[in-house]
Amino acid sequence: QSALTQPASVSGSPGQSITISCTGTSSDVGGYNYVSWYQQHPGKAPKLMIYDVSNRPSGVSNRFSGSKSGNTASLTISGLQAEDEADYYCSSYTSSSTLRVFGGGTKLTVL
Amino acid sequence: EVQLVESGGGLVKPGGSLRLSCAASGFTFSSYSMNWVRQAPGKGLEWVSSISSSSSYIYYADSVKGRFTISRDNAKNSLYLQMNSLRAEDTAVYYCARDRPPSMTTLDYWGQGTLVTVSS
Numbered sequence: 147q148s149a150l151t152q153p154a155s156v157s158g159s160p161g162q163s164i165t166i167s168c169t170g171t172s173s174d175v176g177g178y179n180y181v182s183w184y185q186q187h188p189g190k191a192p193k194l195m196i197y198d199v200s201n202r203p204s205g206v207s208n209r210f211s212g213s214k215s216g217n218t219a220s221l222t223i224s225g226l227q228a229e230d231e232a233d234y235y236c237s238s239y240t241s242s243s244t245l246r247v248f249g250g251g252t253k254l255t256v257l
Numbered sequence: 258e259v260q261l262v263e264s265g266g267g268l269v270k271p272g273g274s275l276r277l278s279c280a281a282s283g284f285t286f287s288s289y290s291m292n293w294v295r296q297a298p299g300k301g302l303e304w305v306s307s308i309s310s311s312s313s314y315i316y317y318a319d320s321v322k323g324r325f326t327i328s329r330d331n332a333k334n335s336l337y338l339q340m341n342s343l344r345a346e347d348t349a350v351y352y353c354a355r356d357r358p359p360s361m362t363t364l365d366y367w368g369q370g371t372l373v374t375v376s377s
Contacts, residue, residue, distance in 0.1 A: 180362040184302070191352060191370060192294075192302065197363040235302050239362045244304070245316040246362070248294075251301040 149247035150175065150236055157255040163224040166252045168236030169217055174247055176217035180239035183212060183221045186251075187232045195234075196221060223254070231256040259283040259366045261353045266371030273343050273375070279336040279353030279368060287311075287331035290356035292364060293338045295349035295373075305351070306338065307361055314361075321347075343375045 151169040158164040168175065168183075175181055181199045184192040194203050196212035199219060209224045219238070223230055236249040265277040277293070293305040306327040307316045315327055326339040336353055350370040357365035 178362075180360070182363045184364070186302075191367040192354075192364075193367070194357075194363065194365050197357060197365070203365065233301075237302075237304075237364070239360075243316070244318055245307055246304050248302045248304060 149240070150238060150249035152234075152236060152249040152252045154250070155253045155255065157257055158223075158226045159257045160226050160228065162226050163222060164226060164254065165223075166221045166234055166236075166254070168219040168221070168238075168249050170219075170238055170247070171217055173242060174238040174240040175214065175219050177241060178239050179214070181212065181214060181219040182237050183210075184235045184237065185232050186235065192235065226256050228256050230254060259355065261355065261366060261368035263351060263353050263368045263371035266351065266373045268374045268376065269343055270377050271344060271375055274339070274341045275343065275373060277338040277340065277351055277353075277371060277373070281334045281336065281353075281355075284355070286329075286334040289358065290314075290361045291329060291336045292354045292356060292361075293327060293336075294352045294354055294364070294367075295347075296352070296370075297346070297349040300349075303349070307356070308336070309361065316361075340373070343373075345375050347373060348375045349373060 183196040186192045200212040352370045353368040354364040355366045357363040
């Protein structure tokens with residue numbers, strides 16, 4: 147069982163917007179602004195999409211945005227494109243001895 | 258260009274040992290914290306271990322504590338993971354990943370991974 151809870155799957159049509167949630171506790175997501183999001187295509191390495199809740203690394207499309215409210219962080223993808231179909235993972239710093247935790251991952255299907 | 262290349266994976270029997278390596282290039286390795294993250298077949302990502310730039314701070318997931326040892330050689334631009342007492346549940350692709358400075362909170366570059374299979 148993952149430390150952070152994500153929906154197993156979400157779907158949307160091209161051009162639409164979707165949101166993936168990531169729920170933790172006050173010891174991780176709720177307690178720090180250190181939530182990051184990763185995109186992983188099949189057979190490929192994960193790629194950083196969002197860091198520190200809402201910051202985009204250079205080169206990541208502005209269609210990707212992040213936010214947080216309480217113990218739940220969210221990744222929103224607007225203007226869905228076929229190439230957005232992938233698995234998405236959230237991660238957070240945690241005050242426990244284990245330093246960081248991941249969510250179980252969400253499979254995004256572009257219909 | 259930042260490059261992280263893992264090696265050392267393979268087939269090992271339960272109870273056996275394996276040492277993974279990660280060769281880094283394209284950045285000042287000695288200035289960055291580094292990590293190992295694994296992914297079991299068909300499963301999600303699991304953080305394994307982190308090490309600070311000077312090896313002063315080291316962290317492990319509870320699932321590997323006491324069995325795995327992370328280390329680095331800044332002169333060789335290399336990260337290592339010594340894995341002992343391997344179990345079937347350690348079967349996974351192991352990724353080497355760099356921390357985005359200044360803190361150990363974001364993994365900004367990942368290698369392509371090396372597969373470890375623990376089976377008799």
